[in-house]
Amino acid sequence: MRCAVYIRVSTDKEEQKQSLENQKNMFYQIIEDRGWDVYKFYVDVDSGTTDKRENLQRLIEDAEQRKFDVILAKELSRLARNGGLSYRIKEIAEQNRIHIITSDGAINTLEGNAQMFGLYAWMYEQESQRISERIKGVLRTKARKGEFKGSTPPYGYRVTNGKLTIADDDTPNVVRRIFRMYLEGKGFDSIARALTREGYPTPTQVIGKKNAGQFWHGSSVKIILSNPHYVGDLVQGGQTTRSVTSKVRENVPKEKQVTIRDAHQAIILREDFDVVQKYMEGRKQQQAKPKAKKHMFTNYLFCADCGKSLWYVHYRKGYVCGNYYKHGKHTCSQHRVKEKELMQVILTDIRNKAETLNEKVIMGRLEANVLQARKQAEKQILSLQRRIDKLKEEKTGLIRLLARGNITEVDYKEAIDSSNAELTSLQEQLLGLKSLQENDDTTGNLVRLKKELRKFMKLNELTSEMVHRFVDKIIVEADGTVNIYYKFAPTALISA
Structure with missing residues (x-):
């Protein structure tokens, strides 16, 4: 430590x-x-x-x-x-x-x-609490005067002399366009894709946030559509801390928030804003359906190019790259694969594996490899433990040298950092080797695998249980070719 x-x-x-x-x-x-x-x-x-x-x-x-x-x-x-x-x-x-x-x-x-x-x-805590209440009172007074007290103004606005003013760039037009597109029937993600595709700056880019994202997200669009500041109303005091000793923030009821009507110039007409709020509420109730079932290959399919998960799309009856589906073709390609076709490929593969599994040959090889590996592991464990003990002794010696002034704090830190890096690596290796020794059951695993494969041979269709037991991951290429990685095979099987 x-x-x-x-x-x-x-x-x-x-x-x-x-x-x-x-x-x-x-x-x-x-x-x-x-x-x-x-x-x-x-x-x-x-x-x-x-x-x-x-x-x-x-x-x-x-x-x-x-x-x-x-x-x-x-x-x-x-x-x-x-x-x-x-x-x-x-x-x-x-x-x-x-x-x-x-x-x-x-x-x-x-x-x-x-x-x-x-x-x-x-x-001291009670006095700190009284100071905190006085500060909150000052902020509430400023809010009632129409002064913006937030750290970041809404997208499309700037703060001038404590007041919100419409920005002199293109961001107010982006806000207007977001409201117009939503009223035309486009959803949050669809609007986000359009803004990304056309190169409009994101809210984090506008405020100059470090590592600001270049893609618009549906959640950002929703926040803009829900913000009453765009009709000229200043709404503040929506959150507060629980106490002076806690940074946990909680929502304040609307009736206790400070709202100043027409406190600054509006970007959106009030009637348009009200229509959008009703429309959003209607969509929300419409979408409040039972949770959709998890599809067969959810969390198993990954894009070969961008690494993102593939999403199931109902009208395609299959999966496409999540990056492509959310942000469009300028971020990635479809990597489309049909669910039924993939199910048949995997079912055929599993059956072939079960039929060609030569138990005697594999068992002989495994037993020889296991014996050799165990001996090698024991030697490695002994060597690692000796080196770990030696490093710990050297670290104690370094503290004594530092206390006596024989080495500087800089020399001590360099030596300790080097020792700790080596210790961490050695301890991880030691833990891994011991874990392999304790959990090694190669023979039992092979017997169970063959038993499970034969059990599923009787089924006429692929089941979720089969996928869970045998499939590790599936990588989908741009042309729809899939590389299937099985839990019982060291390499992938490439299938069309």
Whole structure:
């Protein structure tokens, strides 16, 4: 486990410097005793009531990126005397699966001991809650004045002096076109495909979001069609946090939301917007049917070119590439395959496999291979275990060298990173070999396979159970050729 150590002293006086060295030595011993790795020492000379401490902020940033597994401190007050900050550190640690341990024994989340958090944080939590309510009150006041308080304006708008204004680019026309296409009878995905095909910027591209998607999605179209901002109404306060110590957001009832009618210039006529809402509700009720059955090859068919799953299309009585079906021919080709034809191909293959399976020849080869593999595995396990033990000893030696100042933190980190990378690889290999040894039942598997194949030979049609038992995956080429990978065969069978 990677351990981050936080040390805070109030002043830089000589006695505090000595305390700093004593704490470091104590933490080195704790880390060595537990067999952990030193990630970094974070040291601040400042008051515990502020969260502006430079190295505390670095600790929090590194925790959010999960650069370590444990935070070690002398006591909780070294990390924070502020209730809100205590909960913040606790929340960040929980979200990133990081444990907090104090050397005074008060806190040890690794062992389930976290009761002291409430004692330290309680007196500050009520004040934090009152501050939060005051801030919410200010935001509600601004909302009632018609000021937009969101972080991102709706597609087609910009924020100017706190107000929504229509953007001076082509995005407002895109919004109008989306509403027009929907009223013409096109669905969410159909509209999305048209916008993608014609190269209109997506909402994430407009706001400059990192890794913004180039494809429009039906969900984005639906959000635009449902947004009352487009008729000039400013609706805010739709969500709120449960409490000052929680980031979980929940919806606010409509009657408690702040709505200002005609707060800004509209892009869509109100009557058109109302018609769209009724139309959407009607379609929603129309589509509220029992869940469609899962088709025979759902989750088994994959496109050879883009790797996406193939989707069943009713009017085609078969499957097509999901990427093609959703975004159009400029993203991929159809890769079409008929369900009935594929069922017949697989049924014929399975029957042939059952008829040609030579049990004596295969069993002889398997037994010889298994015996040789077992001996080789035992040698590998012994060699791996010796190397793992050696690396663990070397890591303990590195901590001692670091504590004595014989190596720098940079040298230590480089050596530890190298050792940990090798340890991870070796332990994965060891686990895999042991698992193979424990679960090896080649003979039994062959007997069961032959029995199952013969059982299904009596059936006249392919069943879902047969597909589940024998088929691993099916790759479909652009011309409809399928490469069938069976669970009992090392290579694919290519069929038309």
